[in-house]
Amino acid sequence: MATKSQPRVRVPATAKAGEIVEIKTLISHEMESGQRKDADGKPIPRKIIHAFEASFNGKVFFAATWYPSVSANPYQSFFYKAAETGEFKFTWKDDDGSEYAATAKMTVA
Amino acid sequence: MVSRREFLQAAAAAGAILAGSGLGPLGRVAAQQRLTEESLLAFPSFGNATILHLTDVHAQLKPVYFREPSINLGVGEARGVPPHLTDAEFRSWYKIAAGSADAYALTSEDFVGLAKGYGRMGGMDRIATLIRSIRASRGGDATLLLDGGDTWQGSWTALKTRAADMAEIMTALGVEAMVGHWEFTLGEERVKEIADALPFPFLAQNIRDNEWQEKVFEPRKTFVKGGARIAVIGQAFPRTPIANPRWMIPKWEFGIREEEMQRQVDEARAEGADCVVVLSHNGFDVDRKMASRVKGIDIVLTAHTHDALPDVLKVGNTILVASGSHGKFISRIDIDAGGGRLKGFRHRLIPVFSDAIRPDPEMAALVAKWRGPYEADLGRVLGQTESLLYRRGNFNGTFDDLIAGAMLKERDAEIALTPGFRWGATLLPGDPITFEALANATAMTYPNCYRQQMTGEQLKTILEDVADNIFHPDPYFQGGGDMVRVGGMGYRIDVAKPMGERISEMTHLASGKPIDAARSYVVAGWASVGQGVEGPPIWEVVAGHVAREKTIRLEPNASVKVVAG
Amino acid sequence: MTMTSAGITRRQAIGSAAIAVFAAALAPRLALADEAAVAAELKKLYADKPMTEGRIKLDVPQIAENGLVVPLNVDVESPMTAADHVKAVHVFADGNPLPQILTYRFTPESGKASASIRMRLAQTQTIVCVAEMSDGKLYSAKAGVKVTIGGCGG
Numbered sequence: 001m002a003t004k005s006q007p008r009v010r011v012p013a014t015a016k017a018g019e020i021v022e023i024k025t026l027i028s029h030e031m032e033s034g035q036r037k038d039a040d041g042k043p044i045p046r047k048i049i050h051a052f053e054a055s056f057n058g059k060v061f062f063a064a065t066w067y068p069s070v071s072a073n074p075y076q077s078f079f080y081k082a083a084e085t086g087e088f089k090f091t092w093k094d095d096d097g098s099e100y101a102a103t104a105k106m107t108v109a
Numbered sequence: 110m111v112s113r114r115e116f117l118q119a120a121a122a123a124g125a126i127l128a129g130s131g132l133g134p135l136g137r138v139a140a141q142q143r144l145t146e147e148s149l150l151a152f153p154s155f156g157n158a159t160i161l162h163l164t165d166v167h168a169q170l171k172p173v174y175f176r177e178p179s180i181n182l183g184v185g186e187a188r189g190v191p192p193h194l195t196d197a198e199f200r201s202w203y204k205i206a207a208g209s210a211d212a213y214a215l216t217s218e219d220f221v222g223l224a225k226g227y228g229r230m231g232g233m234d235r236i237a238t239l240i241r242s243i244r245a246s247r248g249g250d251a252t253l254l255l256d257g258g259d260t261w262q263g264s265w266t267a268l269k270t271r272a273a274d275m276a277e278i279m280t281a282l283g284v285e286a287m288v289g290h291w292e293f294t295l296g297e298e299r300v301k302e303i304a305d306a307l308p309f310p311f312l313a314q315n316i317r318d319n320e321w322q323e324k325v326f327e328p329r330k331t332f333v334k335g336g337a338r339i340a341v342i343g344q345a346f347p348r349t350p351i352a353n354p355r356w357m358i359p360k361w362e363f364g365i366r367e368e369e370m371q372r373q374v375d376e377a378r379a380e381g382a383d384c385v386v387v388l389s390h391n392g393f394d395v396d397r398k399m400a401s402r403v404k405g406i407d408i409v410l411t412a413h414t415h416d417a418l419p420d421v422l423k424v425g426n427t428i429l430v431a432s433g434s435h436g437k438f439i440s441r442i443d444i445d446a447g448g449g450r451l452k453g454f455r456h457r458l459i460p461v462f463s464d465a466i467r468p469d470p471e472m473a474a475l476v477a478k479w480r481g482p483y484e485a486d487l488g489r490v491l492g493q494t495e496s497l498l499y500r501r502g503n504f505n506g507t508f509d510d511l512i513a514g515a516m517l518k519e520r521d522a523e524i525a526l527t528p529g530f531r532w533g534a535t536l537l538p539g540d541p542i543t544f545e546a547l548a549n550a551t552a553m554t555y556p557n558c559y560r561q562q563m564t565g566e567q568l569k570t571i572l573e574d575v576a577d578n579i580f581h582p583d584p585y586f587q588g589g590g591d592m593v594r595v596g597g598m599g600y601r602i603d604v605a606k607p608m609g610e611r612i613s614e615m616t617h618l619a620s621g622k623p624i625d626a627a628r629s630y631v632v633a634g635w636a637s638v639g640q641g642v643e644g645p646p647i648w649e650v651v652a653g654h655v656a657r658e659k660t661i662r663l664e665p666n667a668s669v670k671v672v673a674g
Numbered sequence: 675m676t677m678t679s680a681g682i683t684r685r686q687a688i689g690s691a692a693i694a695v696f697a698a699a700l701a702p703r704l705a706l707a708d709e710a711a712v713a714a715e716l717k718k719l720y721a722d723k724p725m726t727e728g729r730i731k732l733d734v735p736q737i738a739e740n741g742l743v744v745p746l747n748v749d750v751e752s753p754m755t756a757a758d759h760v761k762a763v764h765v766f767a768d769g770n771p772l773p774q775i776l777t778y779r780f781t782p783e784s785g786k787a788s789a790s791i792r793m794r795l796a797q798t799q800t801i802v803c804v805a806e807m808s809d810g811k812l813y814s815a816k817a818g819v820k821v822t823i824g825g826c827g828g
Contacts, residue, residue, distance in 0.1 A: 010321060020785035031792070035771045061783035064791075067774040069767060071743045071792040071813030075320070078778075080755075107572055319743060322790070347738055350739040362745070364735050574823045585736055586820065 005029045005049075009090055009106040011024040015082035023054065027100060028093050031069035049100075051093040052076055056106075057086035082108050136376045139545050141228060144210055144227070144465045150242055155455040156445025157335035159247045160386065161240060163284075164257025165532070167291070168267035168275055170476045172229035172463035173534035173549070174501040175435045177417065179217040182604055182673055185582030187394050192416035192431060203419050214437060215417055216462040218664035224537055231461050233278055233476050234468035239439060239459060240282060241412040244505055251335030256284045257412035257432065258345070258390045261303070262291035263532050265487060265548035266479050271295055274479035276303050281475055285309050288332055290346030290390045291415060291532075294554045296357045312343025312388060313627025314373050315366040325361055328373050337384055337446035340377035340503050344370065344389040346413055346590040348386065354576075356640040365395070366584060367403060376406040383446035386410060393431060394584035400424040407451040408442065413589050415501065415531045419458050430456065435459055435534060459468050486639055487545035492655040496663040500533040500550060503579070504602075505594045505666045508533055511645065513596025514663075515654030516633040520644075523597045523617065524568065526634035529575070529591030547648050551635075554645035558635045567623040568632070569612055572600065577608040592669075599668035618668060707773040712766040712802050715773050719764065723812055730763075730815035732803045741821045743792045748778070750787040750805045750813070760787035762806040769799025795819060796819050 010024040027049065034046025046068060054062040062078045080088075085108045092100040119278075183193025194202050196218045205211045213223035214230065244252045256279055261272035272295055279287070284307055292300055304311035304326070316330035329342040347365045350358060369385070377385050384407045389396050392413040392646035400409055406427045417433030421442075431438040438458050445453040480487065500506040505513075507529050516525035536542065563571075571593070578588040592602070601614040615624035635647040655661060733747035750758045759782045765775040780787045787805070798820045805813045 026320065033771070056783070059783070061781045062789070063779040064789070065777040066791075067772055067776060069770050069772060069775045069793050069795075071794055074791065075322075076789065076791050077322070078789040079785045081783055083783075319792075322745075346738075348737065351737060355740055362739060364739070571823065577824065588822075 005092070005094070005098075005100050007090065007092060007102040010074060011088055011106055013105070014107045016062050017083060017108050019082045020064050020079050020097050021082055021106070022077060022079055023088070024075070024095070025052075025054075025076050025090055025102070026073065029092075029094075031068065031070055031072045031074060035068065039102050047095050049074060049092045049094050053091045054078065054080070055089045056080060057084070058089075070102050082106065126447060130393055133590065135174070144462055146238070146466050149459055149462065149465060150239065150246075152441060152443070152455070152457055153242075155443035156337075156453060157251065158384075158444050159243065159252045159334075159338070159444065160410075160442045160444060160492035161243065161252065161254045161360075161438075162257060162410045162430060162432045162442070163236065163254070163282075163362045164410070164441040165415055166231075166256075166275075166436050167260040167263025167434065167532040168261060168552075169231055169264060169435050169549070170266070170271075170278065170480065171350060172232035172235065172461075173435055174224050174229055175231075175437055176217050176220045176497070176501060176535045177215060178502040180671070182501045182503055182580070182671075183394070184352065184580045185576060187277055187397070187584070191418055191422060192393050192414065200412075205419070210460065210462065214462075214538070214639060215419065217499075220499075222538055224535075227462060227645065228464040230463055232463045232468065233282070233436065234470075234473040235461050235463050235466040236436055236439060237282055237469035237472035237517075238466050239461065243441065244283070248335070253282050253332050253334050253339060254282065255341065255386070255388050255410060255411055256287035257388060258287060258289040259281065259291045259434075259532070259615045260659040261289075262289065262294060262553060263549065263652075265545060265552050266483055266606055268548070268552040268554070270479065272301055272303060276307060277473070278479070280308055281472060284580075285332065286341050286343065286388060287311050288312055288343040288345055288388045288390050288412075290349055291353070291561055293345075293349050293361075294353050297360060310343075313345040314369055315363055317349055317562050318360050319362045320360065322362075328369075329377060329560060330448075331377065331380065331382060331597075337444065338380075338382050339384045339386060339446065340380070340382035341386045341388050342370065342373045343372070344391055346386055346390040346392075346589070347395070351603045352588050352590065352638075354638045354640065357554070358462055365391070365399065367399060370399065371403045371405075374403060378405055381449060383449055385449045392584075392589040393429070394587055395589075396429055397422070397424055398584045400427040400429060401536065404567060407446075408444075408454075410440070417458060421454075421456050428454065428456075432458065434532065466669065467571075487543065487548075488536070489544040490541045490597070491544060491547065491652050492542045492659045492660050492661060494536050494540055494661040495538055496661060497538055498536040498540075498595070498661070498663075499548075500535075501531055501591070502530075503591050504669045504671060507624075507663050507666070508536075509594035510596070510666050511655075511661055512550070512635075512651055512662050513594055515651040516558060516635070516647075517596050519650045519654050520558060521631070522560060522597070522633035523619065523630045523633045524563075526632060527578075527594040527596070528636045529593050530636075531589070531591060542661065544648070544652065547651055547655070551646075551651065553569065553636065553646045555637065555642065556635055556648065557637070557642045558644040558647045558650045559637055559642050560631065560633045560644060563632045564627060564629050565615065566626040568598070568624060568630065569615060569626065572602075572612045573609055576602060576611045580604040580611065581608070597670070599670075601670040601672065603672040605672070614670065653661035686699055703708055706769050707767070707770045711773040711798075713776060714806060715766060716764075716802075720804075720806075720812060724818070725812040727814055727815040729813040730803050730805050731814040732801060732817045734817050734819050736818070736822045737822060738795055739797045741797075744795050745790065746775070746793050746801070746817060747784055747790040748788065752778070752786060752787050754782050754786055756782050757808070759808045760785075760805055761808050763787065763789075764804045764806075766802045766804075767793070767795060768802065769797045770795060771797045775801075779799050787796060795821055
């Protein structure tokens with residue numbers, strides 16, 4: 001049985017203006033590819049997270065579309081050029097319509 | 110303890126036995142008389158610091174015989190150059206006389222005869238004596254002892270104590286940093302548990318946790334020795350999760366990580382290192398390539414492929430050192446380093462002739478302490494061998510023929526597969542086959558002997574895949590190790606061909622018929638990297654076989670036809 | 675066939691032993707994509723627009739340690755300004771059941787067009803990466819990943 005997807009993020013708490021910071025995200029998810037068959041030989045339906053988005057103070061700065069070849073428990077890292085203090089928001093969209101989210105604050109000195 | 114006088118008597122006897130193989134008996138004795146502890150230690154100190162390298166001991170606490178390979182093919186740029194030379198070609202390259210102590214230690218020529226004269230090599234108590242003596246003459250604060258890994262696996266005591274014996278012994282020896290490969294077959298938790306408790310660092314720049322991509326071990330450490338700042342970067346065996354069970358290290362990722370290696374070298378230089386050393390378990394050919402691409406490394410202490418080279422090999426300004434295996438050798442490198450650079454060096458590969466070196470009493474006591482609870486097991490005589498039993502070499506070794514033969518009989522299989530490990534001590538004709546001798550060739554944490562059906566096509570896929578891991582012309586695709594050994598089946602291999610085309614003429618030996626791609630064969634094997642493999646441990650299978658056969662006599666194995674290219 | 679007295683059954687049942695001794699080599703083959711499938715996906719995206727090799731650093735292991743989690747790092751050289759930046763990156767594989775792996779959308783706020791993820795690879799194959807710049811130019815890069823059965827090392 002699938003457990004509830006749990007996002008985790010690693011963002012620096014502070015940054016200098018103009019600094020390019022690395023953001024690392026992880027979410028627990030089986031990423032069922034739709035290519036496998038169960039014990040009776042019936043295809044197991046696809047259920048993946050197909051979209052990921054990262055925004056800062058409401059503005060999207062990075063987005064990804066994922067296909068079934070992305071590994072289970074998807075890890076995604078990327079960058080952001082710090083300009084002002086504010087909040088990151090990360091969202092993951094599941095094939096089943098559910099949406100998962102995480103936020104993180106960053107202070108820019 | 111063997112006195113020097115007794116040793117010389119034994120050597121004289123050996124000289125008589127070996128008359129006619131190059132050096133006359135008198136010449137032989139004369140040569141051997143120079144084999145004293147003093148002569149082994151002879152080294153005019155140079156520069157300001159001494160680096161000592163010991164590697165691939167494979168948990169051998171006692172002196173052993175270890176026959177070097179008679180076939181060790183190089184491919185691509187490594188063809189026909191060290192370490193891919195054997196016997197007469199090796200001697201000719203390094204100007205070593207036939208029948209000499211060096212010839213015995215470094216080649217397989219006349220191995221049985223020379224072994225009787227020169228005796229076993231290695232032993233932790235002998236190694237301790239040499240290291241203690243070098244430290245005393247050089248000054249402890251000018252000496253750096255590094256362990257290249259494959260230290261915690263290869264003996265019954267290391268398996269049973271889950272390397273607690275090796276951790277204590279290497280600590281007592283005064284190791285100052287180590288790296289690893291077979292260590293990881295103890296599993297993530299145990300490796301961390303031992304590494305965290307050691308008084309010296311377990312270095313590895315190329316291991317990451319696969320969750321956040323963070324380093325699992327300290328990547329490097331700088332030591333100040335004789336005033337020289339020596340930066341040591343650890344490089345664990347990059348292919349561990351492929352060559353060994355990945356399920357034992359599920360959270361760790363490896364890889365060569367050349368760019369990160371360059372970053373480590375650059376950081377070390379920026380911090381003012383006078384000498385940058387890579388303590389590597391890449392394997393020689395991988396190190397040779399890495400040294401040509403990563404700039405600023407002064408010394409690579411190589412390991413994994415068990416090569417013992419009497420001289421360093423230079424790649425640009427980088428020196429490659431190869432220190433052998435099973436405790437047979439220690440490398441001593443004296444360096445003159447300062448002002449941010451290595452100004453000069455002197456090197457010697459010191460052979461550990463156990464009969465010529467006094468055992469260190471403290472280390473001997475420590476070894477006895479760890480072996481004590483297992484002595485009855487270790488000493489159990491299973492049978493006797495009339496043939497030389499060795500493993501090392503690209504294709505079937507006689508010890509592997511014994512293991513494969515045991516699997517065919519005991520597991521009633523048509524074909525047997527036994528891995529091309531490079532570890533495992535040698536037995537001479539006439540030696541008893543003790544349980545310890547068997548454990549030295551089989552003791553590991555995934556020993557189950559499986560029995561299953563495989564089609565001819567699947568067998569071909571396996572042979573091709575393993576061959577590509579050894580004979581791929583690009584060293585970064587090589588995994589080290591030797592070719593999987595096969596019992597019950599012959600084949601032809603053309604090492605220079607690409608993957609999928611190397612293996613041909615696969616023949617089922619019992620029937621003399623070609624292997625049918627579509628037919629299923631009953632195959633027995635061990636050391637599968639898969640999880641949940643069922644079957645008895647391989648040492649039980651072989652012990653049962655030896656006990657029934659009583660005397661082991663093996664015919665030369667001609668079932669693999671090798672085309673060197 | 676006789677049984678021995680050694681306590682080891684010479685003929686242990688094969689049934690349950692049919693496990694993953696050499697998993698990758700012995701796994702049944704799926705219907706997989708190929709180079710043509712990757713080309714078809716690219717054509718859908720960019721018709722026959724020309725592509726230049728370069729500007730992309732596609733970092734994948736030469737040998738996969740685990741076909742289920744193969745690290746993939748893409749880094750595209752760009753000043754990442756409003757006037758000149760990387761808009762999109764597409765990654766494909768020519769030996770998986772589906773050719774697509776992912777698409778990234780970058781903005782100048784990304785600071786650099788660089789991202790890491792982990793992917794599944796069914797077999798030895800080639801990874802193809804295409805980057806679309808803000809001026810519409812396309813760049814491409816390729817890298818092979820070997821998926822091996824392993825074992826027998828050391």
